[in-house]
Amino acid sequence: MTRFHLAEDTIDKTDIEELIGWLKTNPRLTKDKVTIQFEEKWNSFLGRKYSIFCNSGSSANLLMFYTLLLSGRLKNRKVVVPSVGWVTSIAPAIQFGFEPVMCEADKDTFGIDLDQLENILREDGPSTVMMVQVLGVPHKMDAMMALKKKYGFILLEDACASIGSSYKNRKVGTFGDMASFSFYFGHQISTIEGGMVSTNDRQFNDLLLQLRSHGWSKDLEHVSHESLVDNYKIDDFHTPFVFYEPGFNLRSTDLNAFLGLRQLDKIDWIISRRYENHILYKKYLADKFYIQQCGPDSQVCSISFGTITKDTEQRRSIVKALVGNGIETRIFSAGNLGLHPFWFNRYGKKSFPVADKIHYCGLLLPNNPSLSPENIEFISQVVLKAM
Numbered sequence: 001m002t003r004f005h006l007a008e009d010t011i012d013k014t015d016i017e018e019l020i021g022w023l024k025t026n027p028r029l030t031k032d033k034v035t036i037q038f039e040e041k042w043n044s045f046l047g048r049k050y051s052i053f054c055n056s057g058s059s060a061n062l063l064m065f066y067t068l069l070l071s072g073r074l075k076n077r078k079v080v081v082p083s084v085g086w087v088t089s090i091a092p093a094i095q096f097g098f099e100p101v102m103c104e105a106d107k108d109t110f111g112i113d114l115d116q117l118e119n120i121l122r123e124d125g126p127s128t129v130m131m132v133q134v135l136g137v138p139h140k141m142d143a144m145m146a147l148k149k150k151y152g153f154i155l156l157e158d159a160c161a162s163i164g165s166s167y168k169n170r171k172v173g174t175f176g177d178m179a180s181f182s183f184y185f186g187h188q189i190s191t192i193e194g195g196m197v198s199t200n201d202r203q204f205n206d207l208l209l210q211l212r213s214h215g216w217s218k219d220l221e222h223v224s225h226e227s228l229v230d231n232y233k234i235d236d237f238h239t240p241f242v243f244y245e246p247g248f249n250l251r252s253t254d255l256n257a258f259l260g261l262r263q264l265d266k267i268d269w270i271i272s273r274r275y276e277n278h279i280l281y282k283k284y285l286a287d288k289f290y291i292q293q294c295g296p297d298s299q300v301c302s303i304s305f306g307t308i309t310k311d312t313e314q315r316r317s318i319v320k321a322l323v324g325n326g327i328e329t330r331i332f333s334a335g336n337l338g339l340h341p342f343w344f345n346r347y348g349k350k351s352f353p354v355a356d357k358i359h360y361c362g363l364l365l366p367n368n369p370s371l372s373p374e375n376i377e378f379i380s381q382v383v384l385k386a387m
Helices: 013-023 033-046 057-070 087-095 114-124 141-151 202-212 222-232 254-265 267-285 312-324 341-347 353-361 373-386
Strands: 050-054 078-082 099-103 128-132 154-158 178-182 195-199 304-308 362-366
Touching: 013 254, 033 050, 033 195, 033 254, 050 057, 050 202, 050 254, 057 087, 057 154, 057 178, 057 195, 057 202, 078 087, 078 114, 087 099, 087 128, 087 341, 099 114, 099 341, 114 141, 195 202, 254 267, 267 304, 267 373, 304 353, 312 353, 312 362, 312 373, 353 362, 362 373
Parallel strands: 078 099, 078 128, 128 154, 154 178
Antiparallel strands: 050 195, 178 195, 304 362
């Protein structure tokens, strides 16, 4: 029997009761005013001008890449992608015909290795860098932003698994020209399914809004909508249903947004609990295992605690002990994405020292707000005894 799940739902009994009460008022359930309220509240929490709520973090990444493609700002289609992340951090680049160049993982944070990144920037001159803030541990953003200034690339920031983390008192997800977030079950906060793209760029925001909803202009601010109507000389009767771009339907609903508003009411508590758990895991395990590291001026809000074992045999022993004690575990993120068929069938296998170590020796331990200090100690002791 499972005693400690790797992920726990952050939608609690009170949230459900509030949702039931709201449903009894017979509200409009599809995307409407509550979605806009959630987007605005998210902007206030994050510190961004614009955000668009969509149906998943994967869709958020899809929207970022397509928006970039249609923006007219690319000098080429070359994009640097991380070896450690999730498949949908990279998949849109392949789907939209970009030329992805995979980069090694940093030995400390497991984000993109900045030395190798600069070599790629110098030799290949890519227009875009897609980075992942890996499992809530902030990357070395001063150095990343220095490279951005030096080489002038567009930065896409995947913060899907890092909501609430911060680097030098600046929230993760505010560094990229666009940033994606996920509200999937088990992430820092949940809307059942859901995602967000945030930006300070008005052009990107207008494209994101159109592409999320079919390519029409109905969701744009009045000035932007009227500009398109005037430019294309659209008559009044047709204006709500004119499609300016070949878009998608990646909208979420007001039902999901209602839950999101409730989640934001308690996000500060969630951040503090996950951070406390992360620090406890480090206390028990840092001397024995290779783990992610970030500066003392970063706050970590992790969805799971990542551990790198000595070798595959040690990982096998620890996994057996965890499962035997009812503790869920799994591989570290997706390991090295360069060793997955979706990548090597197209570009050949990509091996890197750090990414490969994560791939073959990495595992995740539960971290969610429901876990007590005693739970963290117990899980850590199981791991230590299994060594």
